[in-house]
Amino acid sequence: MTDVEIDWPWQYSFPPFFTLQPHPETRSKQVAAWKSLILTYCQKTKTYLIDVREASQFSLFNNSTINRKLEHNVIISILSELHKTGNAASVDKAKNRWEIYWHTLEEWASMIYEFISSRGMQNTVVTLYELMHGEDTQEEEFYGMQQDVLIKALKVLEGAQMRDHIGRRCSRCKVF
Amino acid sequence: MNRIKYTNPILLESESTVVVENNVRLYDGHQKTSFEGGELIITTHRILWGRPGAIARGQTCLALHLDLVVLVEEESSSAFSFSRSKKVLLHLSETTEESDGPQFTSYYNFIKLSFREGYSNNVIGVLNDLLQKRLWEPPSPEVSPQQHLPTIKLRTGIIGIERSLQEKQKATDESITVAFQDLDKLMSMAKEMVKLSRTISTKIKEKQGDITEDETVRFKSYLMSLGIDDPVTRDSYKSDNHYYRELAKQISDFLLSHVEEMGGMMALTDVFCRVNRARSLELLSPEDILNSCRIMESLGLPLKLYQFTSGVKVLQLSTMDNEIVAESTALLIEDNGSLSAEELSQRLGISITLAKERLLTTEKYGKCCRDDSIEGLRFYPNLFLTKEE
Known part of the structure; x- marks a missing residue:
């Protein structure tokens, strides 16, 4: 996927990590480790979308050095766990495609709001493209963000009455 | 017709008369012969034909050995004939013997018996019966397969199948009884053997010293392997x-x-x-x-x-506890890095089922974790719980 060097945790080269453990205490530890690993991985590689069907292509779920793969249903159950904390959401009903939010949508929203307010750009119309690929945002974490995720984050702002969404088709927004 | 011989109408050893019919004509194949209006006697061994009264007087008559008969069938009379005459076809086997009968060669492999006035007895049934019993053979039970084959061929139809089934059943029955006879013998012998060994062991106890120490020990070990001395029943x-x-x-x-x-x-x-x-x-x-x-x-x-x-x-x-088992198994896993049920069973000399149970128990106590891959189920030390932070 990417050339980004990942600092794999010790679990990644521990074969039992790729089998869902039946012992409840062990399993909770294992799932927690997976959750943090997935989020770290996605953050490092700027992955916003994971397709479970193509999971074996991700080095995340497929450690070729010890020849272990994470099963699809296990991936889905871990992603469902992530969903509970607002760090992931399935895009389709079959739960095959998942958006990963290594920052929750609320965190993204407040990040954007801070960016806007720090530049005094309230009440100005900003295009989504500017937010995603603009020169000003190059330093920000949401640079290069996927549009679907960005819109979802902005909708959170909308819900908080801090933003007026003008002309979705024109892909512009205004923050108060 | 060339299989028929001139002979004396004296019955052979163990031969007996079965059926007597009168006014019988012989055919060679489909051709009439001059032997007509005679007396036909079917015995257990042969078919005899003679001029009326000739057989009773002991004069020469014609004889066909039943050994040569392959198949007996009734010739179906044509629909237009209303005569009482009935014809019986006798299919004969090939013969190489020089004939000393009324005819040297014959184009046909069958002869016909024509009963001008029908027959009073069930000639065909009787003949078939005789052919099956084969009374002319020496009464030894061993029948060589070549001799046996033609009789099997004779059994056509449902009756034939039923008979062969019956025979098979009989054979299995016999072999089973034979087998169990052996077993019974073995059991009775075993009982005696155990008794014998017991008496010997008591004798040894009494006479200790007469035999060398070494021998006593060896004999005792034999007895031990024989089993429990006095089983609770x-x-x-x-x-x-x-x-x-x-x-x-x-x-x-x-x-x-x-x-x-x-x-x-x-x-x-x-x-x-x-x-x-x-x-x-x-x-x-x-x-x-x-x-x-x-x-x-x-x-x-x-x-x-x-x-x-x-x-x-x-x-x-009863001193063993699950927790202790889990503890010791966990230690073993740690020493080896990881273990499968097979490896553990080899290491401890226990069965694979038990080894697996041990590993599962250990897992239940959270002392190890599993790795379920295509290579099989392996267990690793539970680093999730021990190696945290």
């Missing part, structure tokens, strides 16, 4: 409970050292095999063993029955 107890209690004591006495050897645990199937092997004669049913194992714990015996969550039942030392 159901007959000697009035109530089942009492019986089970005594049985439990004996089993635990006998197995204690073995269980210790096997690492403190023995599958119930192994228990069953070992106990019955040792008893050799008064065998126990699985139910009896299970029942007596159940009450071991309440009797305070050094062994107890334990059932794993998977349903596998084992007999284990």
